[in-house]
Amino acid sequence: xxxxxxxxxxxxxxxxxxxxxxxxxxxxxxxxxxxxxxxxxxxxxxxxxxxxxxxxxxxxxxxxxxxxxxxxxxxxxxxxxxxxxxxxxxxxxxxxxxxxxxxxxxxxxxxxxxxxxxxxxxxxxxxxxxxxxxxxxxxxxxxxxxxxxxxxxxxxxxxxxxxxxxxxxxxxxxxxxxxxxxxxxxxxxxxxxxxxxxxxxxxxxxxxxxxxxxxxxxxxxxxxxxxxxxxxxxxxxxxxxxxxxxxxxxxxxxxxxxxxxxxxxxxxxxxxxxxxxxxxxxxxxxxxxxxxxxxxxxxxxxxxxxxxxxxxxxxxxxxxxxxxxxxxxxxxxxxxxxxxxxxxxxxxxxxxxxxxxxxxx
Amino acid sequence: xxxxxxxxxxxxxxxxxxxxxxxxxxxxxxxxxxxxxxxxxxxxxxxxxxxxxxxxxxxxxxxxxxxxxxxxxxxxxxxxxxxxxxxxxxxxxxxxxxxxxxxxxxxxxxxxxxxxxxxxxxxxxxxxxxxxxxxxxxxxxxxxxxxxxxxxxxxxxxxxxxxxxxxxxxxxxxxxxxxxxxxxxxxxxxxxxxxxxxxxxxxxxxxxxxxxxxxxxxxxxxxxxxxxxxxxxxxxxxxxxxxxxxxxxxxxxxxxxxxxxxxxxxxxxxxxxxxxxxxxxxxxxxxxxxxxxxxxxxxxxxxxxxxxxxxxxxxxxxxxxxxxxxxxxxxxxxxxxxxxxxxxxxxxxxxxxxxxxxxxxxxxxxxxxxxxxxxxxxxxxxxxxxxxxxxxxxxxxxxxxxxxxxxxxxxxxxxxxxxxxxxxxxxxxxxxxxxxxxxxxxxxxxxxxxxxxxxxxxxxxxxxxxxxxxxxxxxxxxxxxxxxxxxxxxxxxxxxxxxxxxxxxxxxxxxxxxxx
Numbered sequence: 001x002x003x004x005x006x007x008x009x010x011x012x013x014x015x016x017x018x019x020x021x022x023x024x025x026x027x028x029x030x031x032x033x034x035x036x037x038x039x040x041x042x043x044x045x046x047x048x049x050x051x052x053x054x055x056x057x058x059x060x061x062x063x064x065x066x067x068x069x070x071x072x073x074x075x076x077x078x079x080x081x082x083x084x085x086x087x088x089x090x091x092x093x094x095x096x097x098x099x100x101x102x103x104x105x106x107x108x109x110x111x112x113x114x115x116x117x118x119x120x121x122x123x124x125x126x127x128x129x130x131x132x133x134x135x136x137x138x139x140x141x142x143x144x145x146x147x148x149x150x151x152x153x154x155x156x157x158x159x160x161x162x163x164x165x166x167x168x169x170x171x172x173x174x175x176x177x178x179x180x181x182x183x184x185x186x187x188x189x190x191x192x193x194x195x196x197x198x199x200x201x202x203x204x205x206x207x208x209x210x211x212x213x214x215x216x217x218x219x220x221x222x223x224x225x226x227x228x229x230x231x232x233x234x235x236x237x238x239x240x241x242x243x244x245x246x247x248x249x250x251x252x253x254x255x256x257x258x259x260x261x262x263x264x265x266x267x268x269x270x271x272x273x274x275x276x277x278x279x280x281x282x283x284x285x286x287x288x289x290x291x292x293x294x295x296x297x298x299x300x301x302x303x304x305x306x307x308x309x310x311x312x313x314x315x316x317x318x319x320x321x322x323x324x325x326x327x328x329x330x331x332x333x334x335x336x337x338x339x340x341x342x343x344x345x346x347x348x349x350x351x352x353x354x355x356x357x358x359x360x361x
Numbered sequence: 362x363x364x365x366x367x368x369x370x371x372x373x374x375x376x377x378x379x380x381x382x383x384x385x386x387x388x389x390x391x392x393x394x395x396x397x398x399x400x401x402x403x404x405x406x407x408x409x410x411x412x413x414x415x416x417x418x419x420x421x422x423x424x425x426x427x428x429x430x431x432x433x434x435x436x437x438x439x440x441x442x443x444x445x446x447x448x449x450x451x452x453x454x455x456x457x458x459x460x461x462x463x464x465x466x467x468x469x470x471x472x473x474x475x476x477x478x479x480x481x482x483x484x485x486x487x488x489x490x491x492x493x494x495x496x497x498x499x500x501x502x503x504x505x506x507x508x509x510x511x512x513x514x515x516x517x518x519x520x521x522x523x524x525x526x527x528x529x530x531x532x533x534x535x536x537x538x539x540x541x542x543x544x545x546x547x548x549x550x551x552x553x554x555x556x557x558x559x560x561x562x563x564x565x566x567x568x569x570x571x572x573x574x575x576x577x578x579x580x581x582x583x584x585x586x587x588x589x590x591x592x593x594x595x596x597x598x599x600x601x602x603x604x605x606x607x608x609x610x611x612x613x614x615x616x617x618x619x620x621x622x623x624x625x626x627x628x629x630x631x632x633x634x635x636x637x638x639x640x641x642x643x644x645x646x647x648x649x650x651x652x653x654x655x656x657x658x659x660x661x662x663x664x665x666x667x668x669x670x671x672x673x674x675x676x677x678x679x680x681x682x683x684x685x686x687x688x689x690x691x692x693x694x695x696x697x698x699x700x701x702x703x704x705x706x707x708x709x710x711x712x713x714x715x716x717x718x719x720x721x722x723x724x725x726x727x728x729x730x731x732x733x734x735x736x737x738x739x740x741x742x743x744x745x746x747x748x749x750x751x752x753x754x755x756x757x758x759x760x761x762x763x764x765x766x767x768x769x770x771x772x773x774x775x776x777x778x779x780x781x782x783x784x785x786x787x788x789x790x791x792x793x794x795x796x797x798x799x800x801x802x803x804x805x806x807x808x809x810x811x812x813x814x815x816x817x818x819x820x821x822x823x824x825x826x827x828x829x830x831x832x833x834x835x836x837x838x839x840x841x842x843x844x845x846x847x848x849x850x851x852x853x854x855x856x857x858x859x860x861x862x863x864x865x866x867x868x869x870x871x872x873x874x875x876x877x
């Protein structure tokens with residue numbers, strides 16, 4: 001048996017699909033062995049998840065936007081693991097507009113727009129703080145952005161437990177619910193909001209244009225392959241790094257506003273145990289897309305369907321597994337996503353290499 | 362030099378090896394890549410105790426053939442026969458086990474480790490605990506045997522390129538090499554060092570070893586090989602014995618009808634204007650590992666002339682060129698470009714003000730091989746600021762592809778799929794287009810075969826003559842310096858040791874100054 005480098009890599013969509021199918025199969029086996037779950041029930045839950053676009057729309061939109069955000073920095077080989085912190089910061093900024101300004105009562109439309117824009121600025125700022133040491137000191141962005149997620153959590157916790165604690169929350173440490181004028185209007189028959197759909201379309205087109213037609217996009221793509229070429233061409237490499245990470249943070253930040261204004265309507269305490277973890281799940285989406293922008297919504301659809309399948313399975317089976325599913329993100333979702341990501345990581349080798357079995361004569 | 366010395370006696374020649382069994386035979390080796398046949402039914406016999414040169418122009422299939430021999434590529438068709446037995450090589454480790462070891466043009470050793478540490482890394486006979494002194498002793502003994510001097514305790518980054526290549530060879534021998542594959546391993550060495558290598562190669566072959574010398578320089582093959590095989594467009598163009606080989610014959614085989622274009626005559630001398638385009642004043646620049654690599658250098662380039670900087674590799678040319686391009690800080694002194702003091706200005710300023718730059722090691726510093734040809738051209742700030750006009754750039758790219766005869770299916774092909782020579786052409790084409798005022802280059806043609814290199818030099822010189830562009834070209838290849846320059850500055854140990862008008866300069870004098 002020998003491993004040979006492929007002359008031409010496989011088309012980029014083959015490996016994600018194989019990983020997806022194999023990951024679902026592995027999850028079924030794990031659930032069967034650990035909890036005696038019947039594969040048929042798991043399968044019907046998955047089928048449910050995939051056939052309810054209206055139900056998964058909310059998760060789909062959030063994951064697509066985060067996936068696109070991370071794609072921007074990943075294209076430049078800048079590994080933004082801090083989507084979660086940038087979302088949290090965005091949520092904080094949006095909450096400030098909704099709870100502590102008069103804007104919602106004066107002009108709801110303007111209030112919602114300000115929530116999104118301020119959330120973007122806050123997310124971008126949080127990413128910028130990690131980008132500066134990366135650009136000028138060469139400090140690895142992976143641990144920095146990861147650690148900054150927790151700093152963001154605790155800053156928000158501090159606010160929510162202290163000055164931002166609500167007045168009508170029966171003394172629970174959480175913020176008040178945002179005024180109804182600041183809540184994003186839902187699209188009837190779905191779980192998504194008009195604001196979310198609008199933001200998704202703008203982000204997709206904007207990033208498509210950025211990467212395809214602008215010098216910043218081109219420079220980010222070359223940064224990911226050979227920063228030496230940027231240097232000898234006279235292009236400011238630190239600035240390109242800062243742009244890649246900050247644009248990524250800006251986009252991720254907007255998801256914070258969507259999550260607050262279209263989903264939870266308040267910030268709970270402690271936030272780290274109530275987050276939807278979009279910042280981390282988004283990494284899976286970006287990876288499954290093989291860093292192809294067109295494939296991001298597809299990957300997001302698959303992941304959000306599995307998300308929904310995990311939750312559906314709880315209602316189908318209940319009982320023993322119910323306990324496992326009590327926490328914010330269900331254990332089954334984690335099993336699905338973990339299996340797929342692991343298999344993907346293993347199988348990706350085969351897009352560039354193939355195994356040949358040679359029989360000696 | 363040897364390039365023009367047609368029927369000069371080969372420097373060394375071993376007795377004929379007729380009647381022996383070949384140590385390596387290739388039969389019908391074929392390797393295809395998407396859209397091209399890199400190797401087309403190659404037959405080749407290599408005999409023990411010979412130096413066998415593989416010659417070919419860029420993209421002829423030399424590199425692919427070596428990779429097949431070293432187990433990096435497996436052929437699609439054909440057979441490799443080693444010592445009479447059909448063998449399948451699927452990795453370099455297997456090739457090394459069979460006694461086939463490759464030394465490539467870029468040293469594959471680790472800079473931060475010592476020579477001894479680097480050598481024991483690959484050796485199986487040294488297990489986890491080895492007394493350093495014992496290794497030192499072995500290395501000293503072995504290196505004496507092959508006639509080279511290496512201090513085993515020295516860290517590799519302190520060594521020159523030549524010394525690193527020596528370490529590579531020593532390691533190959535300690536690995537038990539019976540067949541040494543030298544893939545352009547000596548092409549970039551200074552002349553005297555080359556002579557020493559030739560002696561070593563001869564000795565190795567005389568003692569029963571086999572050397573396969575892969576090169577695009579004809580005189581290298583003529584100097585040391587017993588047998589010469591010429592590749593052209595993936596096929597064997599001919600096998601020659603050294604005794605019957607002449608430069609004309611080989612050129613015909615290598616380049617076909619293009620061989621007539623090869624000449625080392627000086628290109629027409631320019632008549633520069635009185636305006637100074639680039640002035641370097643008392644410049645001091647640091648090297649990578651401390652110490653001044655450039656010491657008190659002053660130079661001047663007039664409008665419409667080529668200043669060649671001759672010198673043995675590692676004498677500060679790289680640092681000087683990088684300082685001019687503002688890619689390396691200046692400690693003392695000034696650089697003035699077009700009347701403007703640029704000592705504190707950025708590379709960007711030069712790039713948008715008519716300066717083209719061809720760096721050494723193009724695949725590392727000059728292009729991004731994962732990106733397409735189009736993107737590699739678009740990246741320059743003169744072509745892309747804000748919104749990119751792809752239509753215009755595509756037109757320009759197509760024009761350059763045609764003008765420079767870049768062999769590629771389309772402008773959207775990633776550069777990594779091009780041959781070394783074509784990658785170089787992409788870079789040269791791009792930089793000549795932006796060099797409306799000054800071209801700064803370091804070894805602009807070293808990856809190219811004779812015919813292409815001469816063509817590139819002609820294009821550069823044409824541009825200088827016609828458009829009154831200035832050029833400063835540092836090169837380790839004296840043929841190149843003499844062919845293209847109007848004035849020659851010689852650099853040695855970080856200093857300029859002499860400046861001569863090229864038409865009156867004497868080759869011996871310059872060679873002497875280079876190594877003084």
